[in-house]
Amino acid sequence: MKTGMVPLTTIQLHSTDLNALQDELSRRKAEAPALFAGLPCLLSLADLPTDVAGLQQLVSLLRQHGLALIGVRSCPAELATELASLQLADFGQASRPPRSKPAEETPDKxxxxxxxxxxxxxxxxxxxxxxxxxxxxxxxxxxxxxxxxxxxxxxxxxxxxxxxxxxxxxxxxxxxxxxxxxxxxxxxxxxxxxxxxxxxxxxxxxxxxxxxxxxxxxxxxxxxxx
Structure with a gap:
C-alpha cells in the first residue's frame, strides 16, 4: 500500500430541492459532459439540513449524473451510520486550507x-x-x-x-x-x-x-x- 495526496472536488449544495438540483446538474453536465464523467468527488454536508432518506436521494441523484461520489465532509453524527450502506467514506470536518509555506529544501524558490x-x-x-x-x-x-x-x-x-x-x-x-x-x-x-x-x-x-x-x-x- 502506498499513500499519496490526491486532489478531490468537493460539492457544496445550497439547497436540498431535488427538482432544482436535477435541473442545475443537467445544465452543468450539458456544458461540460467530460468533466462529469466519473469525476471523483466529496459531498459537503455542512449547514445542509437533511435526514437519512434525504441523504440517500442526494447521493443517488449525484451518481445518476455520472459523478463518482466517494465520501462526505462535515457529516452529522446522526447520519454517520448510514455512510457504509451508501459506500461513502467519512472525510471528517471541512476546514480552511492552511497557508502554504516555502519548501525547506528550496528556500530561495x-x-x-x-x-x-x-x-x-x-x-x-x-x-x-x-x-x-x-x-x-x-x-x-x-x-x-x-x-x-x-x-x-x-x-x-x-x-x-x-x-x-x-x-x-x-x-x-x-x-x-x-x-x-x-x-x-x-x-x-x-x-x-x-x-x-x-x-x-x-x-x-x-x-x-x-x-x-x-x-x-x-x-x-x-x-x-x-
Missing amino acids: STTDESGCRRAVKVHEGNVRSGQQLYFDGDLYIIGMVSPGAEVLATGDIHVLGVLRGKALAGIKGSPDAIVSCVHFDAQLVAIAGHYQLFENGHALTNQSVLVRLDDDQLVIKGAEK
Whole structure:
C-alpha cells in the first residue's frame, strides 16, 4: 500500500430541492459532459439540513449524473451510520486550507500571493504525457508540453513554457488569485479555484500565448500584448 495526496472536488449544495438540483446538474453536465464523467468527488454536508432518506436521494441523484461520489465532509453524527450502506467514506470536518509555506529544501524558490503568504515553487523539466497527472502544493512551472489527456494541478499558479493541450487546474485549494499562463494555448480544460471552462471546440486564442485569471467568479482569457 502506498499513500499519496490526491486532489478531490468537493460539492457544496445550497439547497436540498431535488427538482432544482436535477435541473442545475443537467445544465452543468450539458456544458461540460467530460468533466462529469466519473469525476471523483466529496459531498459537503455542512449547514445542509437533511435526514437519512434525504441523504440517500442526494447521493443517488449525484451518481445518476455520472459523478463518482466517494465520501462526505462535515457529516452529522446522526447520519454517520448510514455512510457504509451508501459506500461513502467519512472525510471528517471541512476546514480552511492552511497557508502554504516555502519548501525547506528550496528556500530561495518561492513566490508571494495577495495575502502575503510565500508559496513554494516547482520547476518540471520535460513533457507531461497523456494519462499522467502532475500535482504541486505551490506554483508550478512546466518547461515542456502538457499533452492531451494529461493533467497539471497546483494550489498556486501554473505556467506552461510550451504547449498546453491537456488540463490545467490552478488554485485547487480555493485561491482565486491563482493564474494559468502558457506559450501556446490549446487546452482541453482550464480551471481556477473550482471555476472551469472546457474547450471542446477550440478557442479564438488557440496557439497563442495567453494568461487566464479569475474576475468576479468568471474565467478571463487574454492573449499576450504585442
